[in-house]
Amino acid sequence: MISVVGAAIVRHGCVLAARRSYPPAEAGRWEFPGGKANPGEAPNDALTREIAEELGCGVRVDHWLTGSVGGVDRGRRLELRVALCALVDGEPTGTEHDALRWLAPEELDDVDWLEPDRPFLAELREVLLEGEPLPGGNVGGAVRIGDTVRRPTGPWTPAVHALLHHLADAGLQSVPRVHGFDARGREILDYLPGEVIDVDAEMLSDAKLAALSRWLRALHGAAEGFEHPGPWRFFGVDAPTLITHNDAAPYNVAFDGDQVAGVFDWDLAGPSCRAADLGHTAWTAIPLFRPIPAREAAHRLTVFGDAYGTTPLAVLDAVQPRVQVAIDGIREAVRRGDQGMVNLAAGGEPERTEVALAGFLARRAAIRALL
Known part of the structure; x- marks a missing residue:
């Protein structure tokens, strides 16, 4: 069996998706970057090597998502596993893909994923919703996801949102816009x-x-x-x-x-x-x-x-x-x-x-x- 490894690279509560440019049957569809492990190569080592080769950056493997997906390629059995990874060096560049996107949890369904990657999306969505905890403030609970902050709500939230809308309409600078609520009921700002x-x-x-x-x-x-x-x-x-x-x-x-x-x-x-x-x-x-x-x-x-x-x-x-x-x-x-x-x-x-x-x-x- 050939081991195939994919990297769910997470930054600020978003995951990196890569769009295939070949072969023709897969061109234009999206995947977790990665590739095949060499014989005897440990999965973590294979993944860091593949990402360095494909994206020109360094990653740290944090942990592997649940389960695996089997397949067959030219008569050979394959097994795909996907790991959560963090960037540790450099910035991803699409040398083997024609587009890269950082996707927030609400955007995972906006791209056409390759079938082997789809079974990992539900677990990944919950991971992304955890976000990146933010320092500062007084009472805690705020996390960053992409260009947004997610915060717990309370009975006061509708009044606060009305105030923020009013201040934005009045032209006050440096105040956050309100973008509704996420799947966990937190406000999105x-x-x-x-x-x-x-x-x-x-x-x-x-x-x-x-x-x-x-x-x-x-x-x-x-x-x-x-x-x-x-x-x-x-x-x-x-x-x-x-x-x-x-x-x-x-x-x-x-x-x-x-x-x-x-x-x-x-x-x-x-x-x-x-x-x-x-x-x-x-x-x-x-x-x-x-x-x-x-x-x-x-x-x-x-x-x-x-x-x-x-x-x-x-x-x-x-x-x-x-x-x-x-x-x-x-x-x-x-x-x-x-x-x-x-x-x-x-x-x-x-x-x-x-x-x-x-x-x-x-x-x-x-x-x-x-x-």
Whole structure:
């Protein structure tokens, strides 16, 4: 029996399909790239060799999909197996195929697969739906599949989608478009590429800080007049005046150079006010939760306030009330069983924020004196 191996190369939740150009009976149809193992050659070795020869790239074999498919070629019995693989070197090029496509799980049926490859598609579809877990954000559960992000939904999702549609219609940049729901009931949104700054390890530059503040002002302008009864996930502030993001923090922002390229994790959107949004973004982006020197905090508050068009004192005074809303809201959401907030609690919230807030209050007078 001749062993035939195929590679389901997966990247960002999509699989690589290759279109045959020969023989005539198979030209124009799609397959998993691969080929025949040499006598005595281990399947993993055969697959990595074939992919290097066919596609000019290196792969790592992760595991083999269930089952195999038998066949006959010129009187010889064949057995095809397909393995999940990851790219480790280079970019695939179609030296032996006339087209290559990265297919998301919803696109697997868009191409005409060769019959031997079809039995592997059902299992592969479930693998692709797992996606690539994304870092950042606050509550977890987001995965990337191709140019989209899949996220768990909740009672608040219809209201959030209505807000995102409104902001897109208003021309606000750097917000994800909504593309409906996937087979697992998750929302499908644009993947927004860019650099996410870890403010636990470094600080936003003055230019990035100002860009985030200007984007926040643009958001508030675009949200004026939008109304929706909800329900919303955000725990709320006293006397809300507009519906906004409520978590425009560096962990939810992607930058392209010094400019805001994307703002994601809109699940906490809901009724709030400009001051609360400013206070939360200052808390996370100055960042005032860290014990940075008072003079540096005052300078960065000035940069942030000037870019928005308000005073740094107004921003400073907005911080403590908004942080207290977060502390109280997390506890209430955990009590209600909100799984995302339960995840936060497992990471030490809101106790960690309470400690940070006490430190900020001890430093606030020194910062105020420099403003």
